[in-house]
Amino acid sequence: MADINTISKQFTDFYYQTFDTGRAGLQSLYRNESMLTWEGVPVQGVNDIVEKLTSLPFEKVVHKVMTLDAQPSSPTVASLIVSVTGLLVVDDSPNPLQYSQVFQLIPDGGSYYVLNDIFRLNYGA
Template sequence: MDPDALAKAFVEHYYRTFDTSRPGLGNLYQEGSMLTFEGAKTQGAQAIVAKLTSLPFQQCQHNVSTVDCQPSGPAGGMLVFVSGSLQLAGEQHPLKFSQMFHLMPTPQGSFYVLNDIFRLNYA
């Protein structure tokens, strides 16, 4: 699978899971994983899922505008950079966001999220 297709498949899976069953995101992180969400830092799969499931909105829908990816070095990692918009239930206007993921390979031939940084782009 070529890197761009892999990045796109990851991004689709990530936001579909986020928007339908957020606790399922836990499978994508490991103990060393880091999340910085709007400047707040969290580490470890369990703490990251706790953070994501406790955000002050329940229903939401991510719409992805762009996905860029690059290999991150000899360890076989991949950087994925996303821009898009986030529609919260009950809000009239979607919020623009940017997010980056650093995916690292697992021994099983899959990937996990080592780094995750999310920011809203206030208009």
């Protein structure tokens, strides 16, 4: 099996490319038990999560990952926690927004699904 740094890089590349080009395509990554907390608002289940993501009020968005860290999250299952910090360019704004996002990925056949997803914008002091 690929190491967790390779898996987390492949996952985040796919996740953010899909987010930035067609958010509805993220549906394949979530299950009914999946949880998303977006800017403090909790949503559960693939349908509600995709509805939340596709209704976010920006037309055009580009994620730029600045740091990416991963750790195994269980002694018995090949799950992992992925922590991302990065920049979000929304609707061609000249001022990128800093964000933090955490995922827990659960193995599922030859792939992974997202059980946990927590997103926050980081505002300055």
